[in-house]
Amino acid sequence: MNSKREQIVAHLIGQHSPVSGDFLAAELGLSRAGIWKHIQILRDQDFDIEAIHGRGYLLKSDVLSASLLHQRLHTKRLGKTCITLDKIDSTNAEIMRQADKGADEGLVVFAEQQTQGKGRMGRSWHTLGEDALALSLLLRPNISPQYVSQLSLVTAVAIQKALSVFADDIRIKWPNDLLYHGAKIAGILTEMRAEPGLVHAVVTGIGINIRAPKQGWPDDITQAVTDLSTVAGKDICRMNVAQAIIEAMDETYDTYLAQGFDPIREQWWLAHAACNQPVRVHNGKEYIDGIAQDLDSDGALLLQTSHGLQRIITGDLELMA
Ligand code: BTN
Numbered sequence: 001m002n003s004k005r006e007q008i009v010a011h012l013i014g015q016h017s018p019v020s021g022d023f024l025a026a027e028l029g030l031s032r033a034g035i036w037k038h039i040q041i042l043r044d045q046d047f048d049i050e051a052i053h054g055r056g057y058l059l060k061s062d063v064l065s066a067s068l069l070h071q072r073l074h075t076k077r078l079g080k081t082c083i084t085l086d087k088i089d090s091t092n093a094e095i096m097r098q099a100d101k102g103a104d105e106g107l108v109v110f111a112e113q114q115t116q117g118k119g120r121m122g123r124s125w126h127t128l129g130e131d132a133l134a135l136s137l138l139l140r141p142n143i144s145p146q147y148v149s150q151l152s153l154v155t156a157v158a159i160q161k162a163l164s165v166f167a168d169d170i171r172i173k174w175p176n177d178l179l180y181h182g183a184k185i186a187g188i189l190t191e192m193r194a195e196p197g198l199v200h201a202v203v204t205g206i207g208i209n210i211r212a213p214k215q216g217w218p219d220d221i222t223q224a225v226t227d228l229s230t231v232a233g234k235d236i237c238r239m240n241v242a243q244a245i246i247e248a249m250d251e252t253y254d255t256y257l258a259q260g261f262d263p264i265r266e267q268w269w270l271a272h273a274a275c276n277q278p279v280r281v282h283n284g285k286e287y288i289d290g291i292a293q294d295l296d297s298d299g300a301l302l303l304q305t306s307h308g309l310q311r312i313i314t315g316d317l318e319l320m321a
Contacts, residue, residue, distance in 0.1 A: 001045075001067065004028055005038050009047065009059070010068050014237040018056035062130040062210070064110055064238045072243050075250035078106040078137060085109065089116040091136035092191055092205040098138065099193060099201035105140040108246060117207065118189055121284070121316070125187065128213045131227070133238045136205040137249060141257065145194040148202055149299040150261045151253075152176045152190040153268050155204045158252040159186055160271045162244035163208075167231040171273035174292065174301045174317045178208075179273055182319060183226035185209055206245065210238055265295055274319050279303070283315035292317075 001009070007028055011019055021032040028035065039049055039057060048060040066082040073079045081104070088094050088111045095109050111134050117125035127134040139151065156176035163170045163178060163186065173179050178186035186208040193200040209227035217225055229236045256264050269275060274292040281288045281303065288310060290303035301312040 001065075002038075002041075004030065005042055005045075006065075006068060008035065008038055008042065008057075009063060009065065010071075012049065012057060012059035013063055013065075013068070013239050015059065016235065018050075018052045018058045020056035024057070062238050064112070064133075064242065066110065069239060069242055069246075072239075073246055075106075075247055076254055078250040078253070079108050079246045080104070080106045082108045083110070085111045087111065087113045087115065090114050090118050090205070091134055092118055092189060092203045095136040095138050095203045095205075096191065096193060096201065099140075099203070103138055105138055107138040108135055110135045110242065118205070119187060119207075120189055121314070125189075125207050126218050126221075127207065130238070131209070131211040131213050133206075133208040133210055133241055133245075135242065135245070136203050137246075139202040139204060139253065141199060141202060143199060144197060145192065145199055146298070147261070148190065148192045148194070148199060149175075150256070150264070150297075151202055151204060152188055153261075153295070153299050154252050154256045154264050155188045155190065155206065155249065157264055157267045157271065158249040159188065159206060159208075159245060161252070162241070162248040163228065165244050166228055166236050166241070170231075172268060172271045173273045173319070174279075174295070174312075175299060175314075180226050180231045182273075183224040185226050185228060185231065204249075208241060208245075210236060210241065261297055265297065269295055274317070274321070278320040280318045280320055281312050281315045282318070283312065288312065288315075289320070 021035050024035045025032045050058045066084040070082050091109045091111045114127040117127050119125040156172045160172050171179050176188040189205040192202045211229045212227050279292045290305035293304045294302040303310045303312050
């Protein structure tokens with residue numbers, strides 16, 4: 001995008017009221033007529049910009065621009081390359097393909113639509129255009145494959161911090177769902193490419209509900225769900241969420257690499273929705289009831305059951321309190 005037009009879009013993103021032509025003209029060193037010309041070109045490029053007489057310009061669509069995001073990011077490792085795609089099978093699959101071709105750590109891929117979005121435990125994940133944020137990040141940590149599950153929890157801690165900028169009371173539900181008052185607002189899927197003893201690539205995929213879809217939530221979603229704009233009480237734009245997520249992930253991942261899993265484990269436990277609370281876990285075969293006692297160093301949940309302490313490695317957790 002032409003840099004003047006990019007600057008105009010940057011000024012309009014996330015604004016809930018019109019931005020005046022005078023303001024844009026002064027900021028960009030152009031005349032009001034010059035701004036108007038650029039607005040016309042942006043409209044031809046499919047930017048939905050309303051000109052409100054006497055008040056200015058309002059961006060009506062929730063633009064997610066990789067180049068604008070890249071300019072805004074303050075990170076050490078992540079987001080040095082950001083890509084936005086209109087349509088892809090799955091951003092996790094795309095990152096894995098890029099990783100196989102030698103892409104560097106920190107690559108971020110966003111998609112407006114995923115035709116085969118993947119959820120945990122073999123489930124599918126819907127990505128609802130502007131109402132959702134779907135992204136995946138490429139990590140290349142120098143750790144043994146047995147520790148890769150910790151990165152899902154690193155990601156959960158980062159997302160909890162990032163979403164807490166927009167709304168209070170966002171909690172983690174083991175292993176790595178993000179909830180608001182019991183309703184799911186975001187999910188994480190971590191995948192890896194490794195050989196015994198050596199991790200080649202870790203993909204951490206994040207799906208966030210930004211707005212409630214106008215046509216309603218898809219029928220096959222059986223659990224309680226909500227979205228960030230509803231819980232924040234105002235419309236939240238995806239660029240701000242994307243920036244908060246990548247920056248929080250960069251910082252949390254840095255802590256993990258420098259200090260190991262212990263500080264992450266502590267933060268995770270503090271943000272967990274069910275510390276010392278009764279829960280039920282379905283591990284694919286059976287339901288196990290108990291009290292969520294702690295998080296083990298590999299990310300397993302320690303559950304105090306009537307048969308003693310059990311380590312739960314995988315499954316779906318239900319809050320019973
Ligand atoms: C879950 O809660 O089941 C995990 C959902 C993870 C969804 C994200 S959306 C971006 C990335 N690409 C995928 O195919 N899945 C993850």
